[in-house]
Amino acid sequence: MGASSGLLGSFMVLKRMSLVGDALSHVALPGMAIALTFSLNPIVGAIMALTFAVFGIWYLGEKTEVYSEALVGVFFTASLAMGILITPEPELLEALFGNIENINLFDGLVTICGSILIFFGAMKLSDRLLLGVVSEDLARSMGVKMHKVNLAYLLLVGLVVALGVKFVGTLLTGALVIVPAVAAKNMTKSVRSFQIMSSVIGVASAACGILVAQSLGVAPGPIVVLISISAFLLSLLFKN
Amino acid sequence: MTDDLLLKVTGLNVVFDGHKILEDISFDVKKDDTLAIIGPNGAGKTVLFKCILGLLPYKGKVIWASGATIGYVPQKLYVDKDVPLTVDEFLSFKEKDHLKVEEALIKVGFGSDNLHSIHRGSRLLGTKLGVLSGGELQRVLIAFAILGRPNVLLFDEPTSGVDISAEETVYSLISKLKEEEDLTIIFISHELEVVYKYAANVLCLNKEKVCFGPPRSAIDKTSLNRLYGDEVNFFKHHEHQHNG
Numbered sequence: 001m002g003a004s005s006g007l008l009g010s011f012m013v014l015k016r017m018s019l020v021g022d023a024l025s026h027v028a029l030p031g032m033a034i035a036l037t038f039s040l041n042p043i044v045g046a047i048m049a050l051t052f053a054v055f056g057i058w059y060l061g062e063k064t065e066v067y068s069e070a071l072v073g074v075f076f077t078a079s080l081a082m083g084i085l086i087t088p089e090p091e092l093l094e095a096l097f098g099n100i101e102n103i104n105l106f107d108g109l110v111t112i113c114g115s116i117l118i119f120f121g122a123m124k125l126s127d128r129l130l131l132g133v134v135s136e137d138l139a140r141s142m143g144v145k146m147h148k149v150n151l152a153y154l155l156l157v158g159l160v161v162a163l164g165v166k167f168v169g170t171l172l173t174g175a176l177v178i179v180p181a182v183a184a185k186n187m188t189k190s191v192r193s194f195q196i197m198s199s200v201i202g203v204a205s206a207a208c209g210i211l212v213a214q215s216l217g218v219a220p221g222p223i224v225v226l227i228s229i230s231a232f233l234l235s236l237l238f239k240n
Numbered sequence: 241m242t243d244d245l246l247l248k249v250t251g252l253n254v255v256f257d258g259h260k261i262l263e264d265i266s267f268d269v270k271k272d273d274t275l276a277i278i279g280p281n282g283a284g285k286t287v288l289f290k291c292i293l294g295l296l297p298y299k300g301k302v303i304w305a306s307g308a309t310i311g312y313v314p315q316k317l318y319v320d321k322d323v324p325l326t327v328d329e330f331l332s333f334k335e336k337d338h339l340k341v342e343e344a345l346i347k348v349g350f351g352s353d354n355l356h357s358i359h360r361g362s363r364l365l366g367t368k369l370g371v372l373s374g375g376e377l378q379r380v381l382i383a384f385a386i387l388g389r390p391n392v393l394l395f396d397e398p399t400s401g402v403d404i405s406a407e408e409t410v411y412s413l414i415s416k417l418k419e420e421e422d423l424t425i426i427f428i429s430h431e432l433e434v435v436y437k438y439a440a441n442v443l444c445l446n447k448e449k450v451c452f453g454p455p456r457s458a459i460d461k462t463s464l465n466r467l468y469g470d471e472v473n474f475f476k477h478h479e480h481q482h483n484g
Contacts, residue, residue, distance in 0.1 A: 014323055131333045134319060134369070141293050141312040142334070142388075189368065190326045 006202025022174025029083025375406030
């Protein structure tokens with residue numbers, strides 16, 4: 001989970017989409033609420049809501065001239081408003097802040113399989129995504145189907161967010177994706193080392209965060225985020 | 241389409257949001273030609289390029305000869321300084337074979353004769369794309385374009401963002417490549433001097449085709465007026481005021 005979100009985050013930073021993950025995480029809320037209403041697993045609801053939102057954002061981005069970031073903003077506020085209205089109160093707290101202790105076997109399996117899928121999917125898209133960051137025209141002139149690459153990438157972001165929500169909650173999922181990448185970017189001079197470092201920071205903060213939270217007896221989500229933020233602060237010292 | 245033709249464009253029309261960008265453009269490009277496309281800002285030069293590359297929707301016909309492989313050098317790119325993408329990583333998007341990458345870099349003038357510049361070449365590979373000078377970035381983009389062994393190269397304003405001393409280098413590099421690699425060259429420019437010096441044919445564009453042919457016969461007073469009419473008048477007016 002840490003590795004896949006860290007790796008995906010590295011593309012988001014380069015594509016100037018840092019806040020997209022954060023905003024998308026709020027889209028998960030109404031999906032989880034609807035799933036709870038129908039006694040389904042919230043993670044399923046989150047994945048469905050995010051897939052729907054990603055297709056919407058992608059479609060409007062392709063057909064209109066509005067930036068993805070602006071579109072995400074619209075989806076995000078609309079979903080948050082709906083989510084707060086329809087989520088039952090005890091579940092609302094858990095959806096907003098996450099609870100790793102409540103993760104059952106099914107959630108665990110989905111998270112592990114999803115993370116592996118995200119990690120290898122992102123590696124496979126890597127070259128084409130990066131070429132698109134340099135110049136979409138150049139990529140397209142070489143026959144890269146940028147609209148498909150962008151859709152696949154957004155779906156991966158949606159999936160990582162859906163998995164993260166259960167873990168740290170909608171409010172902090174964005175941090176899981178972005179902070180390791182921003183920290184890694186300060187310390188690295190090539191894309192390869194950037195991706196590796198970002199994944200490593202993702203894994204390390206998740207592992208340390210859970211251990212520290214256990215020994216202190218507090219919720220792990222915020223601790224994981226705080227540890228990755230301290231990695232970011234440290235990275236400022238090494239800024240190249 | 242005859243054997244010596246590489247590209248045939250017929251009745252090309254482009255409309256964005258109800259605005260006509262290009263109107264009824266037709267021209268041919270022969271194999272081994274060097275064609276310059278000139279015109280004022282907003283004349284539709286880049287749009288024409290994107291149409292023949294298939295990047296934009298259009299009406300009309302764009303036919304490439306079978307076997308045409310295109311290398312495209314886009315207009316100056318803005319790669320942020322903090323994007324950690326090295327020259328090596330960028331070129332590897334197109335070619336993983338290091339020998340071929342080095343060969344392409346030597347062709348565009350990085351690290352040729354002496355040890356010092358070879359050293360510079362290998363250091364270049366580890367340099368971030370965003371910190372290269374305008375001229376260096378342009379040459380890296382040309383290296384990227386020639387890596388696929390194309391037989392036609394498209395340059396969108398090859399010297400925008402390049403300082404004057406490097407400008408000459410870029411054009412002489414293009415003509416050197418043309419000779420060595422047996423390439424057809426199509427480039428966009430707004431500098432008439434360059435067109436006279438390097439192009440065998442010129443297409444003057446101002447939303448429609450204004451002139452076409454060898455520069456010395458195609459570019460005359462009438463076509464210049466249709467291309468830059470207002471700007472020329474403004475310039476004269478300004479000069480007049482200055483003298484008075």
